[in-house]
Amino acid sequence: MNRTENQMLIIFGASGDLTARKLIPAIFNLALGGHLPENFVVLGTSRSDISDEEFRRNVVSESEHLEDDLNGKKKKVVEKFSGQLFYHKLNSDKDSGYAALKDRIISLNQEFHTDNNYIFYLSTPPSVYEPIAKELYEQDLHKEDKGWKRLIVEKPFGYSLKTAKELNRALQRYFKESQIYRIDHYLGKETVQNLLVTRFSNSIFEPLWNRNYIHHVEITNAESVGVEKRGGYYDKSGALRDMFQSHLLQIVALVVMEPPLNASPEEIRNEKLKALKSLRVMEDEKTLHENTMRAQYIASTIEGKAVNGYREEENVDPNSKTETFAALKFFVDNWRWADVPFYVRTAKRMPTKVTEVVIHFKSPHHQIFKDSGMNSKDNKLIIRIQPDEGILIKFGVKVPGQGFKVERANLDFYYSSLVENHIMEAYERLLLDAMQGDPTLYARADEVEAAWTFVDPILEYWKNSDEKVYGYSAGTWGPETADDLIEGSAGWRNPGAQLADDPNYCVIC
Ligand code: NDP
Numbered sequence: 001m002n003r004t005e006n007q008m009l010i011i012f013g014a015s016g017d018l019t020a021r022k023l024i025p026a027i028f029n030l031a032l033g034g035h036l037p038e039n040f041v042v043l044g045t046s047r048s049d050i051s052d053e054e055f056r057r058n059v060v061s062e063s064e065h066l067e068d069d070l071n072g073k074k075k076k077v078v079e080k081f082s083g084q085l086f087y088h089k090l091n092s093d094k095d096s097g098y099a100a101l102k103d104r105i106i107s108l109n110q111e112f113h114t115d116n117n118y119i120f121y122l123s124t125p126p127s128v129y130e131p132i133a134k135e136l137y138e139q140d141l142h143k144e145d146k147g148w149k150r151l152i153v154e155k156p157f158g159y160s161l162k163t164a165k166e167l168n169r170a171l172q173r174y175f176k177e178s179q180i181y182r183i184d185h186y187l188g189k190e191t192v193q194n195l196l197v198t199r200f201s202n203s204i205f206e207p208l209w210n211r212n213y214i215h216h217v218e219i220t221n222a223e224s225v226g227v228e229k230r231g232g233y234y235d236k237s238g239a240l241r242d243m244f245q246s247h248l249l250q251i252v253a254l255v256v257m258e259p260p261l262n263a264s265p266e267e268i269r270n271e272k273l274k275a276l277k278s279l280r281v282m283e284d285e286k287t288l289h290e291n292t293m294r295a296q297y298i299a300s301t302i303e304g305k306a307v308n309g310y311r312e313e314e315n316v317d318p319n320s321k322t323e324t325f326a327a328l329k330f331f332v333d334n335w336r337w338a339d340v341p342f343y344v345r346t347a348k349r350m351p352t353k354v355t356e357v358v359i360h361f362k363s364p365h366h367q368i369f370k371d372s373g374m375n376s377k378d379n380k381l382i383i384r385i386q387p388d389e390g391i392l393i394k395f396g397v398k399v400p401g402q403g404f405k406v407e408r409a410n411l412d413f414y415y416s417s418l419v420e421n422h423i424m425e426a427y428e429r430l431l432l433d434a435m436q437g438d439p440t441l442y443a444r445a446d447e448v449e450a451a452w453t454f455v456d457p458i459l460e461y462w463k464n465s466d467e468k469v470y471g472y473s474a475g476t477w478g479p480e481t482a483d484d485l486i487e488g489s490a491g492w493r494n495p496g497a498q499l500a501d502d503p504n505y506c507v508i509c
Helices: 017-032 052-061 075-083 094-112 126-138 161-174 190-200 228-237 239-256 265-277 285-291 426-435 445-464 480-485
Strands: 007-012 040-046 085-089 118-122 149-153 180-182 214-222 292-298 300-302 305-307 325-330 342-347 354-361 380-386 390-398 406-414 469-473
Touching: 007 017, 007 094, 007 426, 017 040, 017 052, 017 075, 017 426, 040 094, 052 075, 052 085, 075 085, 085 094, 094 126, 118 126, 126 149, 126 161, 161 445, 180 445, 190 239, 190 380, 190 390, 214 239, 228 239, 239 265, 239 325, 239 342, 239 354, 239 445, 265 445, 285 292, 285 325, 285 445, 292 445, 292 480, 325 480
Parallel strands: 007 040, 007 118, 040 085, 118 149, 149 180, 214 342, 292 469
Antiparallel strands: 214 354, 292 325, 300 305, 325 342, 354 380, 380 390, 390 406
């Protein structure tokens, strides 16, 4: 196991939602699991005027996000954890703000012996990532002559290829690439990491993972909620930027990549980069028209409750063309995947919350049981990322009785059956990795840029063309025409909340 050295975590945006909802609960669980180093403190900072005590109350003792965790926990553990949290009001006066912050960091470092090792976590609006990095640089807080310094950056990493490059260059002006950790919480999910293990440590899958045996690959990311209170942000972003460019392309990279030489962070990230670079960029209008689809949810009734359409949501432009549903078909230009179509869709207000990868295998070349009903039932490997995490294999079995009627059976494995260990939440795992200096699950600058290279032309096409924005009733699996994207098959697999469900249902009333 890697060693976690003494250190200080400095969170910018400490008065914000992410800090209270994800970061502090993750650190609390690391504390409970005994993963924090002996000398460790958290210094939260933002412009709000709050004291250490108020900060502790907001994010620990009175936090709705920790309520369940605090119940039944020994008072001493909670008190010790709270005592490791501090807050510093960042003075908006540019000249004195960061010098005072540096003084506070130095004083806490001396008092708690955190060995000059600092992680700076930027949980602020992206517009201030660069100014904060610059200020830290000017205060010499990037220098590693005494202890190491790391910078964690939250998504979004840019808004387009151009802005992503600008952000990368800007951060790299002040910190070395090896110090920069771009967090994508999807990669912290056990089931996403398990994609690598499924592929590369099982000789029953590895030989089949190519164009000779795989017919097509399907990835669905569905959310049952709408944009909720994030309408203002979402309307400028959309499904393709919000989910596909980051999380889903990371999953695509893990499905597509070649085996790395070994499990070192750089080897894995090099292969992911090659995978992203091998996605065929769609450039001409005909290809973009035929292989991309966007839509918005419209008002409907779900389980008896009326729900707004996207354009009626708070802070959304009533004439908005921003997609809440995006579906793409694309190809991967390399030896392994030549001619194998990939279908990926992501959407809000679908019937259930689910993310899964479905590998559809080709039918056997020589069909013996032609009239058995098996032709239309391909073998599938379903890797469920969330919820009800697990793996399902669908294969043909003989229906008991005369003749050779074939039915499809399920072979399933559930992650929850591995109950002996606490399964770390994504932020927990990723924070611990950064604390130990392991960047494997963090995105490198070139990976982010390769992902934008693929996504940019689609966004440009949608912005500048008359490509339709379809409507779909909230609570359904998207516009009917989305099935047309998948040639020669029954369409998308519409999964249920449970891994082995096959409902194809719709909860519209
Ligand atoms: P919030 O708007 O809730 O919080 C933003 C924080 O940034 C506040 O604490 C604000 O505090 C602080 N802030 C704003 N300007 C500055 C500044 N100039 N210097 C220092 N601090 C500043 O946002 P979230 O917590 O929701 O999100 C933070 C980041 O994480 C965003 O980039 C977001 O995209 C990303 N993210 C969030 C997720 C979530 O679930 N919330 C999920 C994935 C990513 P103050 O005004 O007091 O300075």
